Amino acid sequence: MEFQPVRRVRAKLPPRRPAPALAGLPASAGPSGPSGLPRLPGLALRSRTAGARGPAAGRKAKSASGGPSRPPRGSGLRLAYEQARRAWDRPLTAYYLILGSSLLITALGLVMVYSASMIKALELSLPASYFFRKQFLAAVIGTGLLLLASRMPVKLHRALAYPLLMGTVFLMILVQVPGIGHAVNGNQNWLYLGGPFQLQPSEFGKLALILWGADLLARKQDKRLLAQWKHMLVPLVPIAFMLLGLIMLGGDMGTAIILTAILFGLLWLAGAPTRLFAGVLAVAGLAGTLLIKTNENRMSRLFCVGAIELGPQGECWQAVHGIYALASGGWFGSGLGASVEKWGQLPEPHTDFIFAIAGEELGLAGTLSVLALFAALGYAGIRVAGRTEDPFVRYAAGGVTTWVTAQAVVNIGAVLGLLPIAGVPLPLFSYGGSALLPTMFAIGLLIAFAREDPAAKAALAVRRPGVRWKTMRRRVKKRPSGER
Numbered sequence: 001m002e003f004q005p006v007r008r009v010r011a012k013l014p015p016r017r018p019a020p021a022l023a024g025l026p027a028s029a030g031p032s033g034p035s036g037l038p039r040l041p042g043l044a045l046r047s048r049t050a051g052a053r054g055p056a057a058g059r060k061a062k063s064a065s066g067g068p069s070r071p072p073r074g075s076g077l078r079l080a081y082e083q084a085r086r087a088w089d090r091p092l093t094a095y096y097l098i099l100g101s102s103l104l105i106t107a108l109g110l111v112m113v114y115s116a117s118m119i120k121a122l123e124l125s126l127p128a129s130y131f132f133r134k135q136f137l138a139a140v141i142g143t144g145l146l147l148l149a150s151r152m153p154v155k156l157h158r159a160l161a162y163p164l165l166m167g168t169v170f171l172m173i174l175v176q177v178p179g180i181g182h183a184v185n186g187n188q189n190w191l192y193l194g195g196p197f198q199l200q201p202s203e204f205g206k207l208a209l210i211l212w213g214a215d216l217l218a219r220k221q222d223k224r225l226l227a228q229w230k231h232m233l234v235p236l237v238p239i240a241f242m243l244l245g246l247i248m249l250g251g252d253m254g255t256a257i258i259l260t261a262i263l264f265g266l267l268w269l270a271g272a273p274t275r276l277f278a279g280v281l282a283v284a285g286l287a288g289t290l291l292i293k294t295n296e297n298r299m300s301r302l303f304c305v306g307a308i309e310l311g312p313q314g315e316c317w318q319a320v321h322g323i324y325a326l327a328s329g330g331w332f333g334s335g336l337g338a339s340v341e342k343w344g345q346l347p348e349p350h351t352d353f354i355f356a357i358a359g360e361e362l363g364l365a366g367t368l369s370v371l372a373l374f375a376a377l378g379y380a381g382i383r384v385a386g387r388t389e390d391p392f393v394r395y396a397a398g399g400v401t402t403w404v405t406a407q408a409v410v411n412i413g414a415v416l417g418l419l420p421i422a423g424v425p426l427p428l429f430s431y432g433g434s435a436l437l438p439t440m441f442a443i444g445l446l447i448a449f450a451r452e453d454p455a456a457k458a459a460l461a462v463r464r465p466g467v468r469w470k471t472m473r474r475r476v477k478k479r480p481s482g483e484r
Contacts, residue, residue: 091455094387097380098450101373102146102428102443106139106436108370109354109429115337116357117350117431131350131431134196138433142440149444154452157445158218158392161211165239168208171201172246181250185423186297189250200434202247202255206262206403207438209240213266214395221270221391229276236266237280253291253298254422258407260284265402269385269395301420318353321346322415325356326367333363350431352423355415370429371412378405384449393449400442403427 087093110132117131124130149157175181175189182190182198191199213236217226225231240263247256264284267277292298304316308323325341328334339360342349349357359367381401385394404427411426413419425435428443450456 095450146444150447210399218392254424261406326359
């Protein structure tokens with residue numbers, strides 16, 4: 001039997017006809033899909049090829065279509081940096097930094113004065129809160145001076161320059177009169193006002209030199225006289241040397257150092273050439289060297305820089321115990337009121353070495369917070385001085401910033417053992433009403449200068465309740481009500 005091979009016969013199908021057009025839509029409305037029907041606009045038909053995509057292809061398509069995707073690395077940090085930079089560049093940044101940092105330093109200083117001075121007051125048979133109450137009263141008066149200075153116009157500040165300078169010179173001369181001036185810790189630079197109140201005129205000399213020097217340099221700049229070195233030095237440098245001489249007659253070299261720093265700051269802001277600046281610095285350095293070598297107490301303080309031992313006669317007692325206080329504080333301190341060094345071990349715990357007590361009771365975190373507040377205050381002062389077009393504001397703001405930062409550096413450097421002990425208080429922080437009052441008035445100056453900036457003026461005007469109410473009322477009037 002013979003088998004025949006099976007032949008596959010392909011059936012001839014009729015040709016595929018185009019799909020009929022839908023009602024109201026021509027057949028040429030779009031390309032045909034897999035079923036032969038035309039694709040309608042806005043309608044996506046799934047096909048086997050589209051469903052065969054892998055997960056990677058799906059993620060790529062999702063990202064290409066504008067869906068959510070991972071942000072690039074570092075974008076969060078860049079965004080945070082941009083937001084911080086915008087906040088830093090706002091017109092009221094300097095205003096809030098000066099006001100906030102100064103008030104925080106003063107408030108924290110009051111707490112530390114109370115904690116550091118309790119044992120000293122009990123040793124003198126006084127109430128434990130004796131020094132705190134005096135400092136609190138000075139802070140209240142200083143706050144009034146701060147508010148007054150912040151509201152005074154610039155013209156009135158310039159008008160006070162000469163009267164303040166003449167009054168300060170008169171009081172500094174009065175200090176040297178026997179029977180009127182009084183000596184404290186070997187320095188005759190105090191005037192007793194009656195009762196427990198006393199006044200140190202040299203502290204007001206810093207403020208007087210800043211206001212008078214800023215007014216002098218501003219008037220000379222308006223007349224274009226600062227290009228000549230004679231007009232830059234005279235009479236600024238002779239008057240400053242006169243104040244320094246009156247201070248050194250009382251033996252207060254620490255205040256003289258701060259006054260010299262203010263003088264150099266004013267000369268720097270005035271654009272003194274390098275040779276002139278170096279010449280004045282050389283004269284001041286020579287005078288300082290002579291004054292140190294002719295005094296055994298100052299020489300011993302110079303030798304105690306970086307000391308870790310008390311010395312043969314205990315001359316480095318204060319410097320070494322200041323380091324002990326800081327070292328025993330640790331990261332977060334022993335707690336408020338728990339200092340050991342203030343129990344008679346560390347001299348002047350509530351004035352010159354209050355930063356050491358703060359380090360012992362608040363630890364490294366507390367001391368770094370104080371340093372950060374002073375850094376913010378210094379930056380804000382530099383910003384006010386750099387952004388103004390008024391020469392008086394620039395010189396005065398730069399002088400106040402130099403005063404506060406230089407005095408803070410000298411005090412903290414002495415506590416850390418990096419600089420000789422100069423006997424100057426920590427601004428706004430240490431005990432002493434004579435130092436607190438002019439300093440708070442100077443902070444009020446910075447606040448007034450920060451408010452004088454045109455952009456800050458506009459920002460403050462918008463935040464006034466009256467202006468905001470008028471603006472809202474004006475908008476309500478312009479809004480259509482919809483009634484006929």
